[in-house]
Amino acid sequence: MLLSAVCDFSFLCYLSFWCEVLEEVNITHKYLQDVGLTLEKCIVKLQGLKAFLADQRSEIVEKAICYATTTCKEMDISMERRGRVKLHKTMPGEKAKDAGLTLPEEMKRAMFECLDRFHHELEIRSQAIEKILSMFAVIQPSSLVVATEKDIRNYTPKLTEIFEEFSNEDIFRQTERLRRHLEASKISVEQAKKWTALQFLEFIVKWDYCESLPNLSLCLRFFLTLCVSIASCERSFSKLKLIKNLFRSTMSETRLTNLAILSIEHEYARKIGSDEVIDTFAEMKAQRQRMSIIAHHLCRMVTLDLCVFLFIESVLTVK
Template sequence: MANSCDKASELFAVIQRIYSIFASSPQRWKILQDNISNLTLKSLSQTRWESRVESVKAIRFQAPQLRKALLQLSKNCGDHKIKSEAKCLATYELSNYEFLLGMIIWYDVLFAINIVSKSLQSYDMCIDDTIDQLNGLLCFFQEYRENGFEKALDCAKDLALEMNVKPKFHEKRIIKRNSRYDENVANETIKTPIQLFKTDYFLYVVDKAITSLKSRFEQFNEFKNIFGFLFSMEKLKSFDENTLKKHCLNLEKSLKHDDSLDIDGLDLFHELKLLRHILHLERDTIINILNYIKKFSFFFPNAYVAYRIMLTIPVTVASAERSFSKLKLLKNYLRSTMSQERLNGLAILSIEKQLVKEIDYEIFIKEFASKNARKVNFMS
């Protein structure tokens, strides 16, 4: 979204410049801390989504204090290059109404995306909750497209008045040319600067977000068409027998590979028809349904397999990324001669640390000591 629009790329470049000018010197960082008490400036990152919203947030809610810090830096700094850079950022960037408006729009966009992104990365996130959250995010952007620009304008005007900045767009000079006899000049409409900002910046970015959400997570809609009837017991009970049978046969067809079948559609239909009368609403979650079926997996083999396959569909690649992050922490430069077996063991212990905390080490220590006892009792 940011790279697709030149003005958006320029905004994030300015944010990085503001961070760099303070972070490159302890004396300059001290000036920043003297003027800012709450949020700290953050550097942009290509791999961490949260760094984007945190970097925008620090300027979004502290723009007057940041401009004051930049002006103070331009007066007290001995380096003429840094002095000129700080004065330019304070005078032409933070005092620019278009920059303030763009920053407010980007904070609203990134904040909504960041909440859903962090939620999808949780280890217990299921595909049904994922689809609901993505649909909710899509609805947010569609509503934001209709009403968000006017609200952002109001916030930008309040912020501009607080900073003594004129809430006005820079108007470009319109070059008039002589019209030809066959041109219909009366039908030509000239857009105002605010209309150009809305169409070329705001709508362009929001439409890019909506298009990306629809295309990137299109696979989840296919999963919903296949496994959707198993998402909740309430939904399972709402189907009549013909519809339920149709969904079961469709699931059998989707899980079929050559002549091998993971489930039998007709048997699954009869199992679910009985299961929806046995289960109560207090077990109306996928995990609880699977835990109940697990106790009687011999009687509901197809339902057990279907729910297990649905729950093992990965929502994100966050688990794989965490594994690579742990690998870098474990196998550092000082552990270059570590064997593969030891590395695998340490990685599993680090990744599954929640399970490791529940293990009683005394039992393993005693078992290890009994198997590796070197003293042998010959008297017996």
């Protein structure tokens, strides 16, 4: 059964076809997993993959047909259709049947359809990334370091239309101020161009430039705290990713308030025996007890009732 399925013209066509396509996809996939990859570089790589699918469309299909035809001739494999021939009823008055597609022509049609669908899906799924890049183009490394005044003034309106608390002039002046701070810190342009948005924000916080660059630092914070989804097109087998997605999607105002209180009362929060609390929570949860009962039980374990309750509400509970 397996040998007959492998020794088939259709199988050989798809073997060459997907080998060619998935090689480029794998290269792009590895590149997108690099640490510190900027959004700008990510979009350029995706555009390169889309260009490959559009420009090499005919070459990929012709190469697959040629490979399958050559291999079938060398191994004496039949190139005829397998299976039962379908009979179509002829209506009165019809003299000739419609000419059907041959097997190579049918394979060409199927492979072209695969490439077109792949390109279309890639185009749709990259639109959200391109929209975010267009909105936050002013805080991308290339813009913060080497963009001209004209470019910056073209980028800022897209951001100020969404966030009304920013002004075009303030962002432009603070961008120039950031460049002077980088120059004073003896950080070269080439080195700064390789930075990510997080590294720029860390630089501002480290040197305490938040007061002199308030709007710029706030833009970077907005960009770095955008809600994202992991494995949106497939089922992730990582429980950690599933939990992170769940927390992002259920992040309510109450939970954010509790996290803020925990941040303010960080000295008391550090005294909580989190390991003991988590172990007790897991044990009681396994017994399928109600969350309110578990919360009150954990609050009685320590004297810091408020901190424990906030800890449970903010980190452990799932709405």
